Amino acid sequence: MSFTAVSEKIIEIKNVRKNFGKLEVLKGINLHVDKDEVVCIIGPSGSGKSTLLRCLNYLERITSGEITIHGELFDKRENDRDVHKLTASEVSAHCASLGMVFQRFNLFPHMTVLGNLIEAPMRVKHMDRAAAIALAENLLVKVGLADKRDEYPSRLSGGQQQRVAIARALAMQPQIMLFDEPTSALDPELVGEVLNVMKDLATEGMTMVVVTHEMSFARDVATRVVFMDKGEVVEQGPPQEIFTAPKNERTRMFLKKVL
Ligand code: ADP
Ligand code: MG
Helix, strand or coil: CCCCCCCCEEEEEEEEEEEECCEEEEEEEEEEEECCCEEEEECCCCCCHHHHHHHCCCCCCCCEEEEEECCEEEEEEECCEEEECCCHHHHHHHHHCEEEECCCCCCCCCCCHHHHHHHHHHHCCCCCHHHHHHHHHHHHHHCCCHHHCCCCHHHCCHHHHHHHHHHHHHCCCCCEEEEECCCCCCCHHHHHHHHHHHHHHHHCCCEEEEECCCHHHHHHHCCEEEEEECCEEEEEECHHHHHHCCCCHHHHHHHHHHC
8 A cells, every 4th residue: 555645535525515495414524535435424313314414415406515426526515505506417327326225225116136236337338238238237245135026026035135235335336335224224134245245345445434433333444433413523433443442422332222
């Protein structure tokens, strides 16, 4: 490893606020994600973790602040007004560079596993069918589901469906993967298979932002853990620091409850 290497900021969030009516859900978030990092976001329910991820994808618009992705200004707003606005094609290119996996698997129920994987690459990226199938088959091997290629989602377990959802996100060849509590809707015995797929991705150097309640995953895989509470980033640092010597009282209280 070179000591002169400069970390490359992939996501930069500056002073981001988000209101839903009078409710202020994000209260001035400052956060960055560097290339090859695995950032795990932890914190109590309702602290704004999902909202923050959704703002990175235009699923929600920020109220004010600035988001830069790959060094390019992606969103900049003041009082719900655009200071910088992307064109529709810029938004779609941007969203294609981010893969998102939700708590619920959101697979297309009327399509086979293969159909789910090739749909977006063909429609959005205009990949030809043979290439999309080849890519999908490789990804199914990677998530351990090569034998489920022609199955419909309803015939798969929750863990298998979530692994298909991960493969489907990867089929768009994103530069960053965002996960919003990908295992919290699963039966406990199915959690491990999904976490293992995510661990493999991290080992391969994928840049990831993972909202999770799986503290052992955060401890083992995160390069940085971010603790959010009540719309704020309260504390962040390497997992060994956050889990063994949290500096903030709110972090300590939260960890006491979940560890
Ligand atoms: P977390 O993911 O940390 O549990 P969320 O980002 O889902 O938190 O929610 C943060 C707060 O924002 C909660 O109080 C939630 O009720 C509120 N909220 C989230 N989405 C909406 C919405 N679309 N409209 C109004 N309030 C919302
Ligand atoms: Mg959430």
